[in-house]
Amino acid sequence: MRIAQIAPLYESVPPRLYGGTERVVSYLTEELVRQGHQVTLFASEDSITSAELVPCTPRALRLEPGVRDAVPHHMIMLDKVRERADDFDLLHFHIDYLHFPQFRPERARTLTTLHGRQDLADHMPFYRRFADMPLVSISNAQRMPLPNANFVATVHHGLPLDLLTPNFEPKGGYLAFLGRISPEKRPDRAIAIARSAGLPLKIAAKVDKADDSYFRDVIAPMLRGGGVEFVGEINENTKNDFLGQAAALLFPIDWPEPFGLVMIEAMACGTPVLAFRHGSVPEIVEDGLTGRIVCDVDEAVRAIPGLLTLDRKAIRARFEERFSAARMSTDYVRLYQKMLREHAASDGRLSTLAARSANISGHGSESSSAARKDN
Numbered sequence: 001m002r003i004a005q006i007a008p009l010y011e012s013v014p015p016r017l018y019g020g021t022e023r024v025v026s027y028l029t030e031e032l033v034r035q036g037h038q039v040t041l042f043a044s045e046d047s048i049t050s051a052e053l054v055p056c057t058p059r060a061l062r063l064e065p066g067v068r069d070a071v072p073h074h075m076i077m078l079d080k081v082r083e084r085a086d087d088f089d090l091l092h093f094h095i096d097y098l099h100f101p102q103f104r105p106e107r108a109r110t111l112t113t114l115h116g117r118q119d120l121a122d123h124m125p126f127y128r129r130f131a132d133m134p135l136v137s138i139s140n141a142q143r144m145p146l147p148n149a150n151f152v153a154t155v156h157h158g159l160p161l162d163l164l165t166p167n168f169e170p171k172g173g174y175l176a177f178l179g180r181i182s183p184e185k186r187p188d189r190a191i192a193i194a195r196s197a198g199l200p201l202k203i204a205a206k207v208d209k210a211d212d213s214y215f216r217d218v219i220a221p222m223l224r225g226g227g228v229e230f231v232g233e234i235n236e237n238t239k240n241d242f243l244g245q246a247a248a249l250l251f252p253i254d255w256p257e258p259f260g261l262v263m264i265e266a267m268a269c270g271t272p273v274l275a276f277r278h279g280s281v282p283e284i285v286e287d288g289l290t291g292r293i294v295c296d297v298d299e300a301v302r303a304i305p306g307l308l309t310l311d312r313k314a315i316r317a318r319f320e321e322r323f324s325a326a327r328m329s330t331d332y333v334r335l336y337q338k339m340l341r342e343h344a345a346s347d348g349r350l351s352t353l354a355a356r357s358a359n360i361s362g363h364g365s366e367s368s369s370a371a372r373k374d375n
Helices: 020-034 071-083 100-109 123-129 187-197 209-223 236-244 261-268 297-307 312-322 325-374
Strands: 002-006 038-043 052-055 090-093 110-113 135-137 151-154 175-180 201-206 228-230 248-251 273-276 291-294
Touching: 002 020, 002 071, 020 038, 020 261, 020 325, 038 071, 071 100, 090 100, 090 325, 100 110, 100 325, 110 325, 151 325, 175 187, 175 236, 175 261, 187 201, 187 209, 187 228, 187 248, 187 297, 201 236, 209 228, 236 261, 248 261, 248 297, 261 273, 261 312, 273 297, 291 297
Parallel strands: 002 038, 002 090, 038 052, 090 110, 110 135, 135 151, 175 201, 175 248, 201 228, 248 273, 273 291
Antiparallel strands: none
16 A cells, blocks of 8 residues: 655654654554555654655754744645645544645545544534544543544554563662653652652653743652652663663553553563553553552552562563554554545445436436427
């Protein structure tokens, strides 16, 4: 198949540091190429891919200090996609809904994976207006706020099996927090859990400008109590060691998490996950096998001893069974094929109806002419 993958421009594909959506687009793109598909990636020019790359901005927008508004850059990218749309069997978008108005006429061969939260009130009228655009959710929980949207499948994320090496005998002895410093990710809960459990905590996280005050006013003072090390933002090269040496990953979220890529990254390392019951968590973590699911800090602290006894080899095995990039790409290819079959069938029906209509119209004209001659 000839497939276009349209990525956000905030980060490169894959991202140098933090960036969940762009990372997933990279894994999917590379696996599709490996399977023999002709893939074209629309992304920033500093992206690295084995697919054909259509550069849409010189660098990832987060690395460009002069960029204040990302929308114009994405609109230029969409115009590039429009110019080449006929080159592809299917257009797969990962940029939320910016393309809906422009590509609605192409919806039969357009697929949109939603990567963010969908419970915001401003989304509702938009999805009602474009209820015919085919959507993919990355968890069943993600789609719940939009019962009338046109979700055609749920496809859980996946990672290349060789991306992270499992560590079945970790030496770190610490709990890990990996992600963003933000109120919904609740690093404050992670600190409280680690201290109550008497275990050291390492926090590897980026701080967005929007969360500067939260970090400064809430989290930074908590770091002074001892037992907590703030590592900062880490890259792919150090992630394996950070997660693999950890006794467990803490994922104490307080929001409707659409997926939570770090959970399966930890599982790939054989590291158990302690997560709060929100959003996708019950779909990703198997309680008592790959981690523990809890509802509050006290329950989390009580769960720690059992969490640390979980079989790390079994955790890695479940990761391989459920969350590989090969499985993710296979799910998408099946969906692509289904959409194209339905599109072809629809075109066939329209062609048949058009031919039938032309025949009827032609017969009518002949009859009218004959009637005029007879008269």
